[in-house]
Amino acid sequence: MSFQEILQLMIESFPKLLMQGIQVTVPLTVISFTFALIIAVAVAMIQYAKVPVLSSLCRIYIWFIRGTPLIVQLYMVFFGFPSLGWKVPGFTAAVIVFSLNEGAYCAETMRAALESVPSGQAEAGWCIGMNYLQIMRHIILPQAFRTAVPPLFNSLISMLKDTSLAANITVVEMFFAAQRITGRTYQFLPIYFEVAIIYLIFSSALMALQRACEKKLNSFGADRG
Amino acid sequence: MALLEIRNIHKAFDGVGVLKGVDLTVNKGDVIAILGPSGSGKTTLLRCINYLETADQGTMVFGGKEYDLAHTSKKDIAAIRRRTGFVFQNYNLFRNKTALQNVTLGLTVVRKINKAEADRIGREMLKRVGMEGKENSYPIQLSGGQQQRVAIARALAADPEIIYFDEPTSALDPELIGEVLNVMRKLAEEGMTMIVVTHEMSFAKDVSSHVIFMEGGNIVEEGSSKEFFENPKKERTREFLRMENVR
Ligand SMILES: Nc1ncnc2c1ncn2[C@@H]1O[C@H](COP(=O)(O)OP(=O)(O)OP(=O)(O)O)[C@@H](O)[C@H]1O
Ligand SMILES: [Mg+2]
Numbered sequence: 001m002s003f004q005e006i007l008q009l010m011i012e013s014f015p016k017l018l019m020q021g022i023q024v025t026v027p028l029t030v031i032s033f034t035f036a037l038i039i040a041v042a043v044a045m046i047q048y049a050k051v052p053v054l055s056s057l058c059r060i061y062i063w064f065i066r067g068t069p070l071i072v073q074l075y076m077v078f079f080g081f082p083s084l085g086w087k088v089p090g091f092t093a094a095v096i097v098f099s100l101n102e103g104a105y106c107a108e109t110m111r112a113a114l115e116s117v118p119s120g121q122a123e124a125g126w127c128i129g130m131n132y133l134q135i136m137r138h139i140i141l142p143q144a145f146r147t148a149v150p151p152l153f154n155s156l157i158s159m160l161k162d163t164s165l166a167a168n169i170t171v172v173e174m175f176f177a178a179q180r181i182t183g184r185t186y187q188f189l190p191i192y193f194e195v196a197i198i199y200l201i202f203s204s205a206l207m208a209l210q211r212a213c214e215k216k217l218n219s220f221g222a223d224r225g
Numbered sequence: 226m227a228l229l230e231i232r233n234i235h236k237a238f239d240g241v242g243v244l245k246g247v248d249l250t251v252n253k254g255d256v257i258a259i260l261g262p263s264g265s266g267k268t269t270l271l272r273c274i275n276y277l278e279t280a281d282q283g284t285m286v287f288g289g290k291e292y293d294l295a296h297t298s299k300k301d302i303a304a305i306r307r308r309t310g311f312v313f314q315n316y317n318l319f320r321n322k323t324a325l326q327n328v329t330l331g332l333t334v335v336r337k338i339n340k341a342e343a344d345r346i347g348r349e350m351l352k353r354v355g356m357e358g359k360e361n362s363y364p365i366q367l368s369g370g371q372q373q374r375v376a377i378a379r380a381l382a383a384d385p386e387i388i389y390f391d392e393p394t395s396a397l398d399p400e401l402i403g404e405v406l407n408v409m410r411k412l413a414e415e416g417m418t419m420i421v422v423t424h425e426m427s428f429a430k431d432v433s434s435h436v437i438f439m440e441g442g443n444i445v446e447e448g449s450s451k452e453f454f455e456n457p458k459k460e461r462t463r464e465f466l467r468m469e470n471v472r
Contacts, residue, residue, distance in 0.1 A: 120317035123277055124376075128331035128383060129307035138334060142321045220321050220363045 001187065010190050013181050017191075020177040021198050028091065028173060029160045032098035036159075037152075039103030044110035045136065058107070065104035071165055073097045078169035094166040102159050109151045113144035146217050153210040157203050164199075174198060226289065228253045228418060229274075229387060234283030234294060236266075236273055236442075243269045244280070245442040251387065251420065256413045258429035258450070259422045261439035262465070267422040268314075270439070271389045274420075275311050276302045288386065307335065310380025310388035315396050316372040318364040324351060324375045325360035328382045336383075350378040354408045370401030374408055381412075388412070390421040406432075426469050430454050438462050 001009070043058045065073070078093040088096070117140050125135035167176035178195045182188050231249040235242070243266045251257060259267050273280040273294060280294035287305060297305075318327050325347045332343035351357055354374040364372050373393055380388050393409070394402040406428050413419065413432050423429055429436055429450065436453040438446045438461075446453065446462045457463050 118317075120313060120315060121319060124311075124313065124317035124319065124379075126277065127275060127306055127309075127311035128379065129303050129335040130331070131303065134334050138330060139319050139321065146321070220365060 001185075006187060006190050009181075009185060009187055010194060013178075013191060014194055016181075017174055017177055017194055018198055020172065021174040021202065024091075024171065024173040025160070025163050026202070028094055028098070028163045028166060028171070029156070032095050032163075033102060033156050033159060035095070035099035036102035036106050036155075039099060040106030040110045041141075043103065043107035044114055047107070047111050048114045049132075061100075062104045062107060065101055066108075070097070070101055070162060071168060073101060074165060074169050090166065090170040093169055094163070094171050098159060098163065098166075102155060106152060106155055109148050109155065110144065113148035114140060116147055117143045146220070149213055149217060150210070153206065153213070157206050160202055160206065161199060227251060227286070228255075228288070230284075230286040231274060231294075232284040232286075234270070234273060234285075235281045236269055236278060237281055243442050244273065247439070247442070247444055249437070249444075251418060253386075253418055254416050255418055255435060256433045257420045257435045257437060258433035259420065259437045259439060260424075260426075260429060260465070261445075265439040266442040267439055268391050271311070271391050271420065271422060275306065275309060275389060277311075307383060308386050310383060310385035312373070312376050312380055312388060312390045312393050314392040316364070316369070316376045318372050318376055318379070320364055323361050323363055324356060324367070324378075327364070327375055328379045331379070331383055346382055347378075350382045351375065353381060354378045355404070368401060369397045370404045373397065373405045377405075377408055377412075387418040387420065390419060390423070392422050392424065394423070394425060424469075426466075438465065440465075 043061070046054045046058050049055075074093065074097050077088060077097050078090060081088050081093075121139050121143065122135050125139050130138070163173055164175035166173050167179060170176075174195060178191050182191050185191070227250045229249070229251040231247065234244050234247045234249075236244040247266075247270060249257075249270075259270070261267050269278060272278040273283070274285065276294075276297065283294040285292045285294050288308065292301060292305070318324075319330065322330060325344065328347040328350050329340075329343040332338045332346060333340060338346070348357070348360060351360060354377050356371060356374050356378060359367065359371065359375075362371075364375070367375065377388075377393075390409070394405050397405065402425070406425065409419070409421070409428070410432050421428070421433065433450045436448065436450050437444055438453070438459075440461065446457060446459045448458075453462075454466070457466060
């Protein structure tokens with residue numbers, strides 16, 4: 001292929017790849033991360049409160065997720081579950097796995113953040129007659145979230161990139177779309193370079209969002225001196 | 226009838242006795258100073274009375290009702306706490322709340338008072354401790370003395386029948402101690418009932434009505450403040466006061 005033709009291919013494929021990113025990669029990331037956060041807060045609160053039985057189950061869940069490769073988890077659900085009589089579409093399987101996987105890591109982040117809130121904060125809440133849920137909602141969780149925002153954003157950015165693994169279970173996200181184009185044209189470098197650029201655009205947007213969030217949350221007045 | 230009566234309170238940590246049968250009677254308007262060397266159980270006593278620790282044994286009579294300190298229901302504990310205030314050595318202001326929000330949180334969340342009324346009370350309480358103008362400051366933006374005064378305002382907001390102070394000035398730089406003690410002195414003059422664990426001998430001497438001297442989980446000596454400082458009965462008390470340069 002001549003340079004002209006390569007340029008032509010890149011110009012043609014860019015919008016296709018970008019659309020695939022916007023239509024599949026982004027929703028997959030956003031939906032999975034939302035579920036992951038819900039799982040993380042629930043699991044972290046169970047562990048923080050040391051709820052019997054449930055907190056042991058949470059520990060086993062985190063242990064399993066952290067100790068096994070993401071790709072194996074994806075294959076288990078997508079290729080394995082049908083043999084149990086439950087056929088899961090690729091996108092659904094990806095959402096389930098990414099939510100559970102990211103949920104475990106974020107739960108660890110949230111738990112550490114909860115435990116970093118000094119015990120005197122809760123004690124002061126008890127002393128003015130608040131109950132456990134009121135203390136969690138108004139005092140502990142807001143402070144923990146403040147601590148957890150930077151690491152949670154790191155997890156989110158990692159997950160955005162990890163969604164490319166969903167190509168292995170037939171989810172036609174951006175990376176899968178790129179593979180199709182290279183299969184036809186054999187232009188690996190230009191196409192994958194384009195994909196890299198689009199991932200970079202998405203992650204940069206998240207990094208900008210992270211900076212804005214951190215600024216807004218800046219340590220409860222610490223920025224105002 | 227006494228406002229608060231504690232009988233035979235016991236508490237051990239890991240089998241080591243920290244409170245070994247302390248009794249305490251507080252009448253309305255009393256300002257009781259608790260003195261004693263480090264580790265004598267003063268903090269533990271206050272924490273057990275407010276259920277931040279669960280006593281192993283003991284009885285409390287508060288507002289005419291009797292409670293078993295080792296087995297009080299959650300409901301009763303919450304009710305008792307709504308009628309008492311607690312001021313910590315290290316303030317423990319809610320870090321994610323402004324000074325005003327620190328004072329009003331209990332009003333809006335616990336008492337379900339509407340925001341406008343809570344804000345009015347909150348501002349009034351901050352004014353009482355000389356913190357007007359700092360309503361919107363976060364704890365991190367305040368000095369230790371200012372934080373402790375906000376903490377006192379937070380305790381006052383609930384219109385408590387008694388306030389417990391655990392060494393309220395021990396974490397402060399010397400030049401900030403006075404502003405907090407002045408607020409406490411004013412509360413005492415207004416007739417607030419207080420139990421104050423303190424190392425400030427001048428405060429105990431000038432402001433408190435009664436003094437309790439503790440050591441090793443027991444009360445060594447107690448009496449009216451005048452009697453205690455002018456005419457201590459026990460040799461151990463005299464020695465303690467000599468060390469604190471009071472006599
Ligand atoms: N949560 C706890 N777990 C184990 N031991 C404790 C705990 N709290 C207090 N203690 C021990 O109980 C004893 C009494 O402690 P306490 O804090 O009541 O003393 P204190 O009179 O307030 O001393 P200080 O003047 O230093 O504040 C100390 O030996 C302390 O180490
Ligand atoms: Mg103490």
